[in-house]
Amino acid sequence: MSEPGYEILSIDDLDRLPTTAGSQILRPLRRRLGFRPFGANVWVGEQPGDHVIEPHREASGTEELYVVLRGTARFSLGDATFDAPAGMLVHAPPDTFREATAAEPETTILAVGAKEGEAFTPSAWEDFYVAYAELRAGDADAGRVAMQAALDREPDAWQGPFNAACFEALAGEPDAALAHLRRAAELDRRETRRYAADDTDLDALRDDPLFAEIVA
Structure with a gap:
């Protein structure tokens, strides 16, 4: 539902775009809203073992917060490995290794991020x-x-x-x-x-x- 000045939508209203051989799904939230204050996208692992968040570090200084919306994600964060069920929030400081795979079908994570002290520019x-x-x-x-x-x-x-x-x-x-x-x-x-x-x-x-x- 949309009205001038605001928009209300469900995760399922977002496009569902396969990214890596069909195993990881991008649901592009920031682009859908034209949202510019910080990065915000939804990622889905369709089957257990599929990546939801690909392994990487944010060496550029970007800080990220992951919100598990559906299912359970198996996170690796630095040297730690743990399961994060729906409702869990995971904070990844800059330059910290992070990765998440689906422990349940359709595990879904909202990822938001930006650099402290800098205006966000879409990459x-x-x-x-x-x-x-x-x-x-x-x-x-x-x-x-x-x-x-x-x-x-x-x-x-x-x-x-x-x-x-x-x-x-x-x-x-x-x-x-x-x-x-x-x-x-x-x-x-x-x-x-x-x-x-x-x-x-x-x-x-x-x-x-x-x-x-x-x-x-």
Whole structure:
């Protein structure tokens, strides 16, 4: 239900986008609301053992709070491992290793985060996630809209065109993929070569002479 000035919605009103081979689901809350004070997204592990929160550290200084909304999540936080049932809140300070898998079907976590003392700016990673999820869901055009948003957000970062190259390679558009890969190499040849060496998303391009030329 929506009215001017506010919006009320259920978790189930959010899009359901597969992100990693269909095992982890992104329900993009921040984008749905146009919400900008801090990052806020909902993640779902469909089956026990599926990732809900992928293993990572927030080395950039971002602090995160995880709220288990449904099911039970098995968290690894620093050196500790514990189960967090629905209603549990888990705080992860910056640079602390964190990971969560589903202990029950449809385990659902709300993740919110920001850097202390800094105005929040949506990151391009969110656009990348949405782009790949749309592609896996069968809507490449919607994925391209999200990918273009990432390119526009950080036009001088090599990661944008590199991810766009991976996206187009997976979408079966080698010419577009190679054009993006060339742009990534122009922005940072060393990092582009390093990541292109073993990124399986680019496997469809490896027999093309232009691929070897770009990453040489």
